[in-house]
Amino acid sequence: MASVNKSTGSDATHPSSHAASGLTADDVARYHEQGFLALPSVISADEVARMRGIYDRLFADRAGRANGDQFDLAGPDEEDSEARLPQILKPSRYAPEILQAETIARVEALVRALLGPSATVGGDHAINKPPHQGAETPWHQDEAYWDPAYTYCSLSIWIPLQEATVENGCMQFIPGSHRGEVLPHQQIGNDPRVHGLEVVPGVVDVSTAVACPLPPGGATIHDSRTVHYTAANRSDDYRRAYIIGGSAARTPAANPAVYPWREGQQTTPRAQRARHSKE
């Protein structure tokens, strides 16, 4: 008997809902059970090479820096300090050609297979770990960044533009963690200048973590509540990740939580640049 995804109402195991995505019914069931999925091949080697050229240019040009879309996720983000974990929000705003129609169609099929036929693709970002860099992306849940006034049904598709290994910072997940609440977070290192968030140290048991190495153009997909992490890049090359989101409609939360850590984010150098650019 087909099972209905309670959060979306979609018949997620019906073959017609996932045929275009290339996912099997087992893949879909595993995603909902574990909160993540690793796929060895989502975009072609040629497409990876084409995207990588655009990606490297965006970081070299510091695209989006002036309006707060490009910043250091893990460091103080001051003009004279080298970024530990450079991130660009909405890279497709600065280089729309990074996303070809074929890739959007592929991503949309994955999103709809997992979240239901009305789900949409939207919201991309890029995290570029420099070689021999000590910055990890600490354990966190994506929803900790979002407004707790809503209940979400969202995922992220994480695509490495070179091989992703444990050594250079592939994705790691805590299976089943998407079924819990949003855990207490703080700014990384409890430093008020840092935009990035981490689960408060000691709150999460990471002994069951699963690392997901991937070839270039593979992808991991994770629920917006799944606790995840990437290690520091100890390789000789950049670790380039292009990430694109998908979601079904959010609904107002019945009993909204309060996320005190979001207040701190409003005072970071990144948030100040974003505010000034709008004045």
Ligand SMILES: O=C(O)CCC(=O)C(=O)O
């Ligand atoms: O690429 C990384 O280092 C982390 C990515 C991440 O946290 C995400 O895609 O939600």
